[in-house]
Amino acid sequence: MNKPMALVGLAAATTLLLAGCTSGGGAPAAESAAPSEEAAGAGAELVIWTDAEREEAIATAAAAFEEETGATVTLVQKNFEDLRNDFVAQVPTGEGPDITVGAHDWLGALVAAGVVSTLDLGEAAGDFEPVALEAMTYDGQLYALPYSLETIALVQNVDMVGEEAPATWDELVQRAEEAGAERPIAINTAGETGDGYTMYGFQTSFGAPVFVQDESGSYTTEVGMGGEAGEAFARWLHENGTAGSGIISTTVDYDINNELFNSGQAPFTVQGPWAMSAFTDVPNIAVHPIPSAGGEPAAPFVGVQGFYVSSQSENALLAQEFLVNHLATEDAQRALYEADPRIPAFTSLAEEVASDPIIAGFLASSQNGVPMPSIPEMGAVWDLWNAAEVQIINGADPVATWNQMVSDLEAELG
Amino acid sequence: MTQLQTSTPPQASSPERTPRLESHARAWAGTGWGFVVKLVLMALVNALGVAIAISAWQAGSWLVLGAIVVLVAVADWVYFSRRTLPLKYLLPGLAFLAVFQIFLLVYTAYVAFTNYGTGHAGSMEQAVEAALIQDERRDPESPDYPLAVVERAGELGFAIVDDGAVRVGAAEEPLTDAPDATLGDGGAPTEVPGWTVVPRATILTDTDLQGRVAELRVPVSDDPEDGSIRTREGATGAVYTSTLVWDEQAQTLTDTETGTVYAPSDDGRFVAPDGTALPTGWYVGVGFDNFVRAVTDARLAGALGQVTWWTFAFAVLTVLTSFGLGLLFALIYNHPGVRARRVLRTLFILPYAFPAFMSALLWRGMLNAEFGVINDLFFFGADVNWLGDPWLARFAVLWVNLWLSYPYWFLVCTGALQALPPDTIEAATIDGAGRWRRFRSIILPLLLVSTAPLAIASFAFNFNNFTIIYMLTEGGPGFPGNSGLGATDILISAIYQISGVAGGAADYGLASALSILVFIVIGVVSILAFRQTRKLEEFQ
Numbered sequence: 001m002n003k004p005m006a007l008v009g010l011a012a013a014t015t016l017l018l019a020g021c022t023s024g025g026g027a028p029a030a031e032s033a034a035p036s037e038e039a040a041g042a043g044a045e046l047v048i049w050t051d052a053e054r055e056e057a058i059a060t061a062a063a064a065f066e067e068e069t070g071a072t073v074t075l076v077q078k079n080f081e082d083l084r085n086d087f088v089a090q091v092p093t094g095e096g097p098d099i100t101v102g103a104h105d106w107l108g109a110l111v112a113a114g115v116v117s118t119l120d121l122g123e124a125a126g127d128f129e130p131v132a133l134e135a136m137t138y139d140g141q142l143y144a145l146p147y148s149l150e151t152i153a154l155v156q157n158v159d160m161v162g163e164e165a166p167a168t169w170d171e172l173v174q175r176a177e178e179a180g181a182e183r184p185i186a187i188n189t190a191g192e193t194g195d196g197y198t199m200y201g202f203q204t205s206f207g208a209p210v211f212v213q214d215e216s217g218s219y220t221t222e223v224g225m226g227g228e229a230g231e232a233f234a235r236w237l238h239e240n241g242t243a244g245s246g247i248i249s250t251t252v253d254y255d256i257n258n259e260l261f262n263s264g265q266a267p268f269t270v271q272g273p274w275a276m277s278a279f280t281d282v283p284n285i286a287v288h289p290i291p292s293a294g295g296e297p298a299a300p301f302v303g304v305q306g307f308y309v310s311s312q313s314e315n316a317l318l319a320q321e322f323l324v325n326h327l328a329t330e331d332a333q334r335a336l337y338e339a340d341p342r343i344p345a346f347t348s349l350a351e352e353v354a355s356d357p358i359i360a361g362f363l364a365s366s367q368n369g370v371p372m373p374s375i376p377e378m379g380a381v382w383d384l385w386n387a388a389e390v391q392i393i394n395g396a397d398p399v400a401t402w403n404q405m406v407s408d409l410e411a412e413l414g
Numbered sequence: 415m416t417q418l419q420t421s422t423p424p425q426a427s428s429p430e431r432t433p434r435l436e437s438h439a440r441a442w443a444g445t446g447w448g449f450v451v452k453l454v455l456m457a458l459v460n461a462l463g464v465a466i467a468i469s470a471w472q473a474g475s476w477l478v479l480g481a482i483v484v485l486v487a488v489a490d491w492v493y494f495s496r497r498t499l500p501l502k503y504l505l506p507g508l509a510f511l512a513v514f515q516i517f518l519l520v521y522t523a524y525v526a527f528t529n530y531g532t533g534h535a536g537s538m539e540q541a542v543e544a545a546l547i548q549d550e551r552r553d554p555e556s557p558d559y560p561l562a563v564v565e566r567a568g569e570l571g572f573a574i575v576d577d578g579a580v581r582v583g584a585a586e587e588p589l590t591d592a593p594d595a596t597l598g599d600g601g602a603p604t605e606v607p608g609w610t611v612v613p614r615a616t617i618l619t620d621t622d623l624q625g626r627v628a629e630l631r632v633p634v635s636d637d638p639e640d641g642s643i644r645t646r647e648g649a650t651g652a653v654y655t656s657t658l659v660w661d662e663q664a665q666t667l668t669d670t671e672t673g674t675v676y677a678p679s680d681d682g683r684f685v686a687p688d689g690t691a692l693p694t695g696w697y698v699g700v701g702f703d704n705f706v707r708a709v710t711d712a713r714l715a716g717a718l719g720q721v722t723w724w725t726f727a728f729a730v731l732t733v734l735t736s737f738g739l740g741l742l743f744a745l746i747y748n749h750p751g752v753r754a755r756r757v758l759r760t761l762f763i764l765p766y767a768f769p770a771f772m773s774a775l776l777w778r779g780m781l782n783a784e785f786g787v788i789n790d791l792f793f794f795g796a797d798v799n800w801l802g803d804p805w806l807a808r809f810a811v812l813w814v815n816l817w818l819s820y821p822y823w824f825l826v827c828t829g830a831l832q833a834l835p836p837d838t839i840e841a842a843t844i845d846g847a848g849r850w851r852r853f854r855s856i857i858l859p860l861l862l863v864s865t866a867p868l869a870i871a872s873f874a875f876n877f878n879n880f881t882i883i884y885m886l887t888e889g890g891p892g893f894p895g896n897s898g899l900g901a902t903d904i905l906i907s908a909i910y911q912i913s914g915v916a917g918g919a920a921d922y923g924l925a926s927a928l929s930i931l932v933f934i935v936i937g938v939v940s941i942l943a944f945r946q947t948r949k950l951e952e953f954q
Contacts, residue, residue: 044619069618085915092536094473109919113535114544114694120646122558139693141548191778192802192890242797250802251784311544314621316628321618321647376532379919380898387892387900394802404894412713 044071044315046322048307049087049100051080057339058101061332065322071315073322084109091115091310098313099323104135104304107143107374116143117311119320124328132345135304135371139218144306145323147333148342149350151302152198152272153365154291158284160267165288169202172291173247176267186266188257189250189393194386197372198270199237200301204370206233206294210381211373219373221413225385226406229294234392234402236293243395250390273342273362287361289368302369304345380412456493460486485509519933526926527699532919534682534697542660544694545667545676545684549658553641556653560601561645563617563627564609572632572643573603573611574651582606588633589643602649617648624648667692697923704927717897718908718928724808725904729876732815733869739816740823741861745853747824748831759828766821774885777814804901807887811902815882819872823865830864831857863947870943874936883907905932 050058055077062073076097078086084106090096092115102110110116118141125133125142132146154165154172160179166172176184189195196203200210208229211219225233240247252260258278261269270290279285290298307327309319326332333346337353343363344350354360372378388405392398463486470479489509492501528534536544559574564582571584573595580595580603598604604611617623631642634653641655657671667676667684676684676692683695709715743762747755765773780787781800789798800810834857842852883889889903889911899908909928914920 044621044624070615071619085920088535088920092540109532111544111548112533112693112695114540115535117547118550120552120652122650122652139548141551191782192807193888249784250799251782251786253782256782256785311547312540315624317624317646317648318618321649324647376919379532379914383892383898387890387894390802390891391894394799401894 044318046071046073046099046315046318047076047097048073049076049078049083049097051083051101052077053340054101054336057332057335058327060335061326062322065326069318069321071318087308087310088113088115091312094312096310096312098310098315098319100308100310102144102306102308104144104146104306105372105374105378107136107138108376108378110308111138111143112376115311117309117313117316118143119145119309119323121145121324121328124324127328127330127346127348129345129347129350129366131302131366131369131371132304132306135302135374136306137218138374144308145328146304146306146345147327147336148305148340149302149345149363149366150272150274150305150342151362151366151369152201152270152290152300153362154288155261155269155271155276155279155361156286156288157261157264157267157282158286159282160264163286165286166268166291168291169293172268179267181267182265183260184247184266185268185270186252186257186260187248187270188252188254189248189390190386191253192250192390194250194388194390196382196385196389197301199389201270201290201298202236202293203233204299205290205292205296206230206236207296208233209299209370210385211375213370219375221375221377223406223409223413225409226403230402230406231399232294234398237389237392238395238398241393241395248393250393273359276358285358287358287365289361289365297368300365300369301372302366303372305342306345377413381409384409384412452493456490459489463489522926522929525922526704526930527701527923528697529681529700529703529921529923530697530926531921531923532914533693534695536694536696538678538682538696541682541684541692541694541696542667545692546656546658546660548693550644550654550656553653553655556641558650558652559643560603561643561649561651562603562606563612563614563645563648564603564606565612566609570612570626570630571609572630572645572651573606573609574643575601575603580606582609583632583643585630585632588635600649614648700923704924705931707924708927708931713897717893717899720893720901721899721903721905721908724902725877728808728811728815728904729873729879731812732819732876732879733872735812735816736819737823737827737865737869737872739820740825741827743820743824744827744831748828759824762824763821765817766819766825770818771881771885773818774814774882777810777817778886781810801887802891804891807891807902811882811886814886815876815879818882819876822872826865826868827861830861833864834860866947867944870940870947873943874940877904877936877939878906878932879904880906880910884910 046062048058048062055075059075062075065071066073080101083100083102087096087100087102088110092113096115107116121128121133121142128146129149132149133142136142136144136146156165160181161175166175173184188198196210203210203225206229208227209224212222212224214220237248238244242249254275257269257271258275260266261271262279262281264282276285290300292298307323309316309323313319327336328346330346330349333344333349337344337349341353343359343366344353350363354363373381384405388401391401463482466482467479467486470476470482489505492498492505559576561575562573564571564573566584569584571582571587572589573580573582573592574589575597580592580597581589582592582595582603583589592603592606592608595603595606612623617627627645627648631644631654633642634640639655641653643651644654645651657669658676659668659670660666661668665678668674669676674686674688676686679685679691680698681695681700682698684692707714708718746752747758747762752758778801779785783789783797783799783802786800788800789796798806800806838860839852839856842856847855883902883904884907887900887902889900889907891902892898892900898911903911905928909925909932912921912928913925914922
C-alpha cells in the first residue's frame with residue numbers, strides 16, 4: 001500500500017544515519033579545519049576558533065591579511081566554555097584549528113597536552129603590558145599573543161563613602177559604618193561554593209601567595225599559602241566570618257553581591273568590570289585597588305585573554321605572520337577592544353582607554369596584580385581552597401582547617 | 415507455569431493460523447514506481463556512502479572507512495535482496511543502535527582502560543614533538559635578522575642579513591658569507607648567487623613548503639652550541655638553541671646540556687632517572703588501574719563511597735517520596751466528593767510544567783540562609799544554613815526534587831486510578847472490605863502493575879539526575895579533604911567533576927571507568943526490578 005512512502009522514510013533514516021556516522025566516528029566534520037583538495041592548490045587556509053564577542057573584530061584584521069597574503073581565513077565560532085576542551089581533544093587528531101582564542105590559565109593544561117606551539121613576538125613584545133606577557137609565559141617560553149586583561153578591584157559608592165580610596169580593611173569598615181551602611185562591604189563567595197578568586201587580594205596582603213614564584217615570575221608547584229602568613233589570613237577570615245563580625249558570609253553569591261551594592265546596602269564591593277552593568281542605581285562609582293588587610297599590598301589575580309597557535313598547525317608561518325604582523329598592531333587591538341571592551345593588554349591602547357576613571361581603576365588594580373597560576377594543578381587547588389575558605393567563614397577552626405588544606409594540597413601535587 | 419504463558423504476547427501465534435500471507439518481496443509485480451523510487455533513494459545512499467568513504471580514506475580514519483563500507487554493503491544487500499523482508503524495516507534502527515549506542519559504549523569502555531586526560535592527550539610521537547617545541551628557545555642576545563628562504567636543487571636554505579652582510583646556509587651547511595648577494599627594499603636578500611630566492615607569497619600559500627620552512631634549522635657555525643637560525647613567519651630569522659635530542663632507536667630524549675636521559679615510562683611520560691618528568695605525556699592503556707584506583711585510592715575511595723550510598727539513597731528516596739505524595743493527592747482529588755477537581759488537578763501540574771533547572775535555581779535562592787524567603791517566612795528569620803550543612807543540604811535536595819516530581823506521579827496515579835476496574839472494587843465492598851483493606855489488597859497492587867515500570871524508569875532517571883544537583887548545590891558542601899567532591903554529589907555529578915570538563919585537571923579515564931560502573935549498576939537494577947514487576951502482573 002504505502003510502499004514508496006515507507007521507502008522514503010527508510011532511506012531518509014539511512015541518510016541521516018550515515019551523516020551521523022561521520023561525526024560519531026571521527027571523520028572530518030563539515031565545519032572542521034581539514035583543508036579540502038581545492039584549498040591546497042588555491043592557497044593556504046588559516047582556521048581560527050573564536051567566540052561570538054571577538055568574531056567580528058578578528059574578521060576585520062583577517063580581511064587585511066587575506067588581501068596581503070592571498071591566504072583565506074576561516075573563522076569558526078564556538079562557545080568560549082567549549083574552546084579549551086575541544087582544542088585539547090581535536091588538535092592531537094589533526095582536526096583542530098591553527099589558532100584559537102583562549103584564557104591564559106588554560107596554558108598549563110595546553111602545554112601538558114602538547115597542543116600549543118611557542119610564539120616569538122620579537123620587537124612587538126615591548127608594546128604589551130608586562131603582566132600580560134608574563135601570564136602567557138610558561139617555563140620561560142611565550143605561548144600566546146595576549147590582548148586583554150581582566151581583574152577585580154574595590155568598587156565604591158561615592159555618594160555614601162566619598163571618592164577617596166580606603167587604605168586598609170579597617171579604614172574601609174570604619175568609613176562604611178560612619179556612612180550608616182547595613183553591611184560594610186559585599187564580597188561574593190559564590191554562595192557555599194567559595195570563591196578564592198575574589199578573596200585573593202586580601203590573602204596576598206598577608207603575604208600568602210597560592211604558589212611561590214621563581215625569579216622569572218613563573219609559578220613553581222611549591223604551595224606558598226602555608227605557615228605564619230597563611231594562618232594570619234585564615235584567622236582574619238574567621239574573625240570577619242559568620243562566627244565573628246559577620247561581614248563576610250557564604251550567603252552572598254554573584255547576584256546577591258551586586259544587588260547589595262546596587263541597592264546601597266553595602267557601599268563597597270570587590271568586583272570585576274563585567275559586573276559594572278549591574279550597578280545602574282548607583283550614580284557615582286569610583287574604582288580603586290583593593291585595600292590591604294594584612295599590611296602588604298593586595299595583589300589580585302589578573303586574567304589574560306589571548307591567541308594560541310596549535311602545535312599541529314600546517315600553517316605555522318602563516319599563523320605567526322597573522323598574529324605578530326596583523327593582530328599585534330594598534331588598529332587590530334583597538335578593533336578587539338571596541339568589539340568587546342576589556343582592559344587592553346596593548347600598553348598604548350590601555351593608556352588611551354584609561355581616560356575613563358573606572359577603567360583606570362581596574363587598570364591600576366591589575367598593575368598591582370599577579371597572573372592567575374596556569375599550571376594544570378590549579379584545578380585541584382580551586383576545589384580545596386574554596387572549600388576551606390567556606391568552612392572557615394562558616395566558623396570552622398581557622399588555623400587547623402587552613403593547615404589541613406595546605407597539607408592536602410601538597411599531597412595532591414606530590 | 416500457566417502464568418508464564420500469559421506473559422508471552424498472545425498475538426504471536428495467531429498469524430500462523432490465518433491464511434499464509436504472501437511476502438511483499440515475493441508479491442513483486444515488475445518495475446513499478448515504487449521500485450524506481452527505491453532505486454533513486456538507494457543511489458543517493460550509495461553516493462553518500464562513497465563520499466564518506468573517500469573523505470575517510472583521505473583523513474586516514476580506517477575505522478570509519480571500514481564501518482561505512484560495511485554499512486553500505488549491508489544496506490544494498492538488504493534492500494535489493496528478496497529474502498530480507500524483516501531486515502528492511504529493522505536495518506535503520508539497528509544501524510542507529512550500532513552507531514549511537516554500541517559505538518559510544520565501546521569507546522567509553524576503551525577510554526576507561528587508558529589514562530586519557532590532562533597530560534596524556536595525544537600520541538607518543540606528538541609528545542616528542544611537543545617536548546622539542548617546548549625546549550627550543552630563542553637566544554636572548556639574538557637580533558631579528560631580515561631573512562629570505564632560498565632553494566637549490568630541491569634543498570631549502572636561509573639567507574640572512576647580518577649587519578649589512580648576507581650569509582647563506584642550509585640544514586647540513588652552516589652559514590657562510592655570500593658577498594655578491596643583493597638586498598631588496600625591505601632589507602631582505604633578493605638575489606643570492608647559486609641559490610633561487612623563494613618569494614614569500616609562495617611560501618605562505620603552500621602548506622607543504624610552509625611545513626618545511628618552519629622545520630628548517632640552519633646552523634650558525636660548526637659548533638652546535640652556537641645554535642641555529644629558524645624563522646617563525648618567513649621574513650625574519652633569529653638564533654634558537656635547543657638542548658633536547660630525540661633518539662629514535664633508543665626511544666629516549668637526551669638533554670645535551672645536563673646529560674639527563676628521559677626514557678618513556680609505563681604510564682606514558684618521559685621520566686628522568688631522578689623522577690622528574692617532561693610536561694607532555696601521551697595516553698597508554700593502563701588495564702584495570704582506573705577501576706582499582708576508584709576503590710583503593712585513599713583520597714578518592716572514601717569520598718566515592720559516600721557519593722555511592724547517597725546516589726542510591728537519593729534515587730530511592732526521591733521515587734518513594736514523590737510516588738507516595740503523588741498517590742496520596744491522586745486518591746484525595748479522585749474522590750467524587752471533592753469540588754472543582756479539574757481546576758485543582760490543573761494547578762497541581764504547575765511545578766511539573768516549569769523547567770526543572772529554573773526551579774532548582776529559584777529554590778537555591780529561596781533556601782539562602784540570610785536572604786532566602788524560606789528562613790524569613792517559615793523559620794522566623796533564623797539562619798538555618800540549608801545549603802551549607804551536609805544533612806540539611808541532602809534534605810533540601812530531596813525536598814526540591816519531591817516538589818519537582820510529585821506532580822508527575824499525581825498525573826500517573828490519577829490516570830491509573832481511573833482505569834481500575836470498578837466492578838472488582840465494588841465486589842470487594844460488597845464482601846465487606848473496608849476502605850484500608852480495599853486500598854491495600856486491590857487498589858495498590860493493581861496500581862503498581864501499571865506504575866512500577868515507570869517507578870523503575872524514574873529510579874534510573876534520578877540515579878543520573880545531574881540537573882538538580884548541579885543547579886541546587888553543585889554537589890556541596892564539600893567533604894573535608896582533597897577529593898573535590900561534596901555531600902550532595904551523586905555519581906553522575908562526581909563523574910562530571912572528575913572528568914574536568916568544568917575546568918581544572920581532566921581524568922577522562924577515571925570518569926569513563928565510573929560511567930561504566932554506573933551503567934552496570936543501572937542495568938542490573940533495571941533487570942532485577944523488571945523481574946519483580948513481572949511477579950506483580952501475576953496479580954491480574
